[in-house]
Amino acid sequence: MHEETASTSVPPHAQLIQMGTAAWVSAVVSTAAEVGLADQLATGPRSADELAGPMKLHAPSLYRFMRTLAGLGILTEQEAQRFALTPLGDALRTGAPGSARATLLAFNAVLWRGWEQMSYSLATGKSGFDKTFGMPLFEYLGQHPALASHFSEAMVGFHNAEPPAVAKAYDFSGFRTIVDVGGATGNMLAAILSAAAGPRGVLFDLPHVVADAPALLAANRVADRVTVEKGSFFDAVPAGGDCYVLSHVIHDWSEDACLTILGNCRTAITPDGRVLIVEMVLPAGDTPHPGKVLDMVMLVFPGGQERTEAEYASLLARAGFRLNRVVPTASAVSIVEALPA
Secondary structure: OOOOOHHHHOOHHHHHHHHHOHHHHHHHHHHHHHHOHHHHOOOOOEEHHHHHHHHOOOHHHHHHHHHHHHHOOOEEEOHHHEEEEOHHHHOOOOOOOOOHHHHHHHHOOHHHHHHHHHHHHHHHOOOHHHHHHOOOHHHHHHHOHHHHHHHHHHHHHHOOOHHHHHHHHOOOOOOOEEEEEOOOOOHHHHHHHHHOOOOEEEEEEOOOOHHHHHHHHHHOOOHHHEEEEEOOOOOOOOOOOOEEEEEOOHHHOOHHHHHHHHHHHHHHOOOOOEEEEEEOEEOOOOOOOHHHHHHHHHHHOOOOOOEEHHHHHHHHHHOOEEEEEEEEOOOOOEEEEEEEO
């Protein structure tokens, strides 16, 4: 007689309730990020009474909050009701590796309200975020610089394992000019150029998005090989590249918008060039994959989608490209390689 797994030992109704009330834990952890609790505990254990005044919080409620975080493994309670950070809690500090705090501040504060309109997205195929806020996600970020900064840091932390994995999985050494379309602060381009000494790079994105790029490129010692160009990929992209990288760009947009972006790449690319789409490629059938939940994020927030290999082949064909191969990486993303048709 074999032992039941944890998931099968929980009745179906209880599993559904656990899934549906996961937002409770999310709210607790996100609030810890919002009030900067880990930063307050970075120098050592402290009690709720000691913290309440400087943090302008209600001491008894703060104690209950910290006790809850201890139950989640983020804090640990010591003598005299003093709490200390665990390794998990230490990752919630500002600037800690992985950018967990920035990610929670970006996605679980104001932007969370987009989920309120998920049923609208299912009914219309349109962005629930647009419905809630009256404007597209990236336009909203453009009007809120502090949130945009958290969002950019979150993207670097969230996808931190991907740039080195992409640079290792694909041979970029034979290209002359690599154009990173929608490359934000240049994290992906920096990893690629660090691994391939020959090519030069062009980083292309909106003015407010590339604002922090020079510092990141300089820190990675590739600034002298990169030209930063500002503009919208809906109007045009820099011409003459033989490699166009679109990392987490195509999944953000509707089908028509994707065809515009890819069409501009088709106009700009050299005849022997390659377009490389870096995204999660969804497996067919019931196979679990993080991209399947992310697909719902794309539907509700920017109005985009994740795709299977067949869906990428269809999209690329409509844009004047031919899907050549899908290259897996050591991270969750793959590289969809396309040639001008």
